[in-house]
Amino acid sequence: MARPGGRSARVQQAVHAAVHELEAEVGREALTVPLIASRAGVTPSTVYRRWGDLRELLSDVAVEHLRPEAEPEDTGELAADLTVWAEQFLDEMASPSGRAYIRDALLGDPEGANAGQCSAYAAEQIGTVLRRAADRGEQRVPDAETVLDRVVAPMMYRILFRPGGLDADYARRLVADCLTPERDRR
Amino acid sequence: MARPGGRSARVQQAVHAAVHELEAEVGREALTVPLIASRAGVTPSTVYRRWGDLRELLSDVAVEHLRPEAEPEDTGELAADLTVWAEQFLDEMASPSGRAYIRDALLGDPEGANAGQCSAYAAEQIGTVLRRAADRGEQRVPDAETVLDRVVAPMMYRILFRPGGLDADYARRLVADCLTPERDRR
DNA sequence: CAGCTAACGCAAAAGAATAGCTTTTGCCCT
DNA sequence: AGGGCAAAAGCTATTCTTTTGCGTTAGCTG
Structure with a gap:
């Protein structure tokens, strides 16, 4: 402007x-x-x-709705911080209105600027959590990219492509798997 | 009908x-x-x-475009099969037309049926690859859910929310990380 | 083959989007 | 401060899209 x-x-x-x-x-x-x-x-x-057009306007508005309102909670431990954050994130995003906003944000936005903003919000919050952990001297703190790939992306994928069957336990599992890479899977 | x-x-x-x-x-x-x-x-x-309306029609058509045309290649080894498949998947989906179809499929589809179909296509192809590996007696074959979470979801997330910076090497890394869970991360 | 009804065609009317032109109003410069 | 420039908003006419009601066609069933 x-x-x-x-x-x-x-x-x-x-x-x-x-x-x-x-x-x-x-x-x-x-x-x-x-x-x-x-x-x-x-x-x-x-x-x-x-x-x-209407889509682009709604896309703008949707991004506002998706902006986090507060800093992530600080429990004093990385695993708990991430878990709490992921649970809340999933809860908000998977709700009907959350899904509608995500869709609006994606939709009216051929360049991907608004969608990129959504991802940036999540990355920012995760960055805050990880930085705190690093400042506390915690070991094996993953980087933000890893958390985006292993926690945020699977939740978003399911929200968008596989409606149903999403709960807080899934968020917890993703965080746990992300933080314990040596864990064996079948 | x-x-x-x-x-x-x-x-x-x-x-x-x-x-x-x-x-x-x-x-x-x-x-x-x-x-x-x-x-x-x-x-x-x-x-x-x-x-x-137009969006729902385009959503239907988009799903047709996104249907895989052939069975995944069979190289005789799980890691190679998955890598080849992921590279090709990313290549198709991240292209301008692929992105457009994904968006169309998601958009004109409040119920999520069409989007679910897209995910089902991917799951089917992955299932084929994994089943072959299991039939060959390979060890440590992950299940399809894991591959969706660790390989497909991150690619889709980046395609939708983080335009730019996607290449075949990223697909390879995701597959490798998915198949070698003990690998350490920083 | 006769009846039933979902699905289509047609046409009118309502509503949304666009384009050209005028007016207002920030912003900058002297 | 005042004047000029250009961006942004208003206004209006026109076009295009969408909706809706009613008659017709054509699959399906007994």
């Missing part, structure tokens, strides 16, 4: 707020650009020009 | 064929229901009634 301040900023905020309100009032399926624009006190053409 | 044979089947095939043709001719972005319907020799309302 060439003009971050003033009217542009107000319009962006009004439109995002309108999406939030209308999502709650009429449901995601019933959202349309004219409806959102009218609620935001803006003309539809403004929305089309700024966002291109 | 209550009437699998006759006209219904012909319409379905004509519409799918029209999508294929037009994808090649005008590009995915330019596809519209009226355009597809006219090419298929059908009225738009028929398409809307059968598929609901």
Whole structure:
């Protein structure tokens, strides 16, 4: 955006707020650009020009919803920190609204910038957990890439491609397997 | 569908064929229901009634594209079989058209049936590879779930959420790590 | 072969998206 | 401060998509 301040900023905020309100009032399926624009006190053409289409707008909004609200909990031990974080992550992402936001974020975003942001959020939180562990002097702290591959990716894959059968125990198993590489599998 | 044979089947095939043709001719972005319907020799309302909207239709077509065309190669050894398969899988899925099909399949499919089908295709191919290995009497053959979690899921996650930086070497590493669980990580 | 009904065609109407042009409003420069 | 430039929003007409109601066709069943 060439003009971050003033009217542009107000319009962006009004439109995002309108999406939030209308999502709650009429449901995601019933959202349309004219409806959102009218609620935001803006003309539809403004929305089309700024966002291109409804999908891209919803993609933007979805990324906001997916931003973590707090720092990961600090229990004093890596395994517990990661487990708690993974359980909560899975819980949020696998819920109906979480799945809807993920899909929206992926969808209206051919370049992958919004999707990349989602991954960056997770990477950031994991980085925090791992850094704490390293600062405490814990041994065998994996790197963030490994945790993304071994914990986050399987959860996301199942959320997107294999609906059903996801629970906190699965998250715990992934974390445990990730932290104990010598464990034998059949 | 209550009437699998006759006209219904012909319409379905004509519409799918029209999508294929037009994808090649005008590009995915330019596809519209009226355009597809006219090419298929059908009225738009028929398409809307059968598929609901464009996204669901494209989701159906995408799943067809994602169906594997051949059995996995048989090299006589599990590690090589899996490596070859993963390399090819990543290559196809990470390509621009592969990514587009994945997104389409996920998108127009609130129930997740089409997405589940994609995962089932991969599981089937992996199952074939693992079964061969077991029949040969190889030791330490993982189960299909493990391969999905450790090989397929990370590739898919990166394709969807972290564009860029994907190559055959990554696929090889995932397979190797999956087959040698005692390997130490930092 | 006769009846039933799902599925399609047709056409009208509602709604959404686009494009051209005008107006407003930040922002920068003197 | 004031003036000029250009980005962004408003307005409106037009096009295209989507929905809907009703009549027709054509598989399926007895």
